[in-house]
Amino acid sequence: MADVVKNVDSERLARILPEAIRAIHQVIESHGVTEEEWMAVLGFLTEVGKQDEFVLLSDVTKTSVLVDAISHEGETDVTPSDVEGPLYRENPPWREKPVKIYEEYEGAQKGDVLFVSGRVTSADGSPLSGAVLDIWQTGPDGGYDIWDERQPEYNFRGRFGVDEDGGYEFQTMVPKPYTIPTDGPAGRLLEASGQHPWRPAHIHFKVEAEGHELLVTQVFFPDDPYLDDDTIGAVKSSLIRPLTRHESEEESARRGLEAPFYTCEFDIALKPAMSAARA
Numbered sequence: 633m634a635d636v637v638k639n640v641d642s643e644r645l646a647r648i649l650p651e652a653i654r655a656i657h658q659v660i661e662s663h664g665v666t667e668e669e670w671m672a673v674l675g676f677l678t679e680v681g682k683q684d685e686f687v688l689l690s691d692v693t694k695t696s697v698l699v700d701a702i703s704h705e706g707e708t709d710v711t712p713s714d715v716e717g718p719l720y721r722e723n724p725p726w727r728e729k730p731v732k733i734y735e736e737y738e739g740a741q742k743g744d745v746l747f748v749s750g751r752v753t754s755a756d757g758s759p760l761s762g763a764v765l766d767i768w769q770t771g772p773d774g775g776y777d778i779w780d781e782r783q784p785e786y787n788f789r790g791r792f793g794v795d796e797d798g799g800y801e802f803q804t805m806v807p808k809p810y811t812i813p814t815d816g817p818a819g820r821l822l823e824a825s826g827q828h829p830w831r832p833a834h835i836h837f838k839v840e841a842e843g844h845e846l847l848v849t850q851v852f853f854p855d856d857p858y859l860d861d862d863t864i865g866a867v868k869s870s871l872i873r874p875l876t877r878h879e880s881e882e883e884s885a886r887r888g889l890e891a892p893f894y895t896c897e898f899d900i901a902l903k904p905a906m907s908a909a910r911a
C-alpha cells in the first residue's frame with residue numbers, strides 16, 4: 633500500500649478512497665452479504681493475487697477498458713490507445729531488419745505468414761525516424777509463448793526501430809481468436825457470470841518516440857467472430873485493419889516463401905508530449 637500511496641496525489645486519494653469503500657458497503661448492505669460470502673470474496677481476491685491475475689481481473693470486468701477510455705478521452709489526430717493486458721513481457725529481443733518476430737516451430741505450418749507495415753508519425757504527419765516498436769501476440773494456434781511449450785522463448789514478441797521516413801515492416805503470422813487463461817480465479821469469475829473467455833485475434837503494439845506520449849494499442853482484423861463480443865470489450869472499430877491475401881507464387885518466392893501470405897497496413901500517429909506541445 634505504501635508504494636501505491638507514494639505514486640498518487642494523496643488529496644485525490646483521500647477523496648476517492650472513502651467513496652470506493654462506501655460503494656462496497658452499499659452493495660454488501662443492499663444484498664445482505666453474509667460473513668461466509670464475504671470470506672469467500674476475500675479468498676477469491678487472495679487467489680487473484682497469488683496467481684498474479686489482478687490485471688486480468690481488471691480486464692475481464694471491463695474496468696481496464698473504462699480507464700483507457702477516460703485516460704485518452706477527446707484525443708484526435710492520433711492512433712487510438714487500447715488495453716495493455718497481462719501478457720506483455722519486459723525486454724523482448726531486439727529484431728534487426730528484415731524484422732521477423734518468430735522462429736519456425738512445430739505447428740507453425742498451420743498458420744499463414746503476415747507482413748505488417750506502416751509509418752510512425754507525429755499527430756501532424758511528420759515522420760518519427762527515432763520511433764521504436766514493441767510487438768507481442770499469440771501464435772497462429774495456441775496462445776502466447778509463455779503457455780505454448782512448442783514455441784521458443786519470446787516467440788511472437790520483439791522490439792525494432794523504424795526507417796528514416798518512419799516506415800516499418802515486420803514478418804509475423806496471422807493470429808487467431810483465442811481464450812484467455814481460464815484455469816485461475818479470473819476464469820472462475822467468467823464462468824460464474826456466464827461470460828465466455830474468447831478474445832478476437834489481435835496484435836499488441838507499444839510505440840515510443842522522443843517528445844511523444846507512449847502509445848499502447850492493439851490491431852484487429854475484419855470478420856473475426858469476436859469483434860462484437862470480446863471478453864474484455866477492448867475492440868475499437870478504428871483499430872480494425874484489413875488483411876490482404878497474396879496468391880502469386882512469384883510474389884511469395886520474392887519473399888522467400890512457398891505459400892500464399894498476407895499483408896496488413898497500420899500507420900501510427902503519436903501524441904506530442906505535454907511539455908513538447910508547450911515548447
Ligand code: MBD
Nearest residue numbers: 691715716717718719812
Ligand atoms: C489478452 O491476450 C489480452 O490482450 C488482454 C488485454 C487481456 C487478456 C488476454
Ligand code: FE
Nearest residue numbers: 717719834836
Ligand atoms: Fe493479447
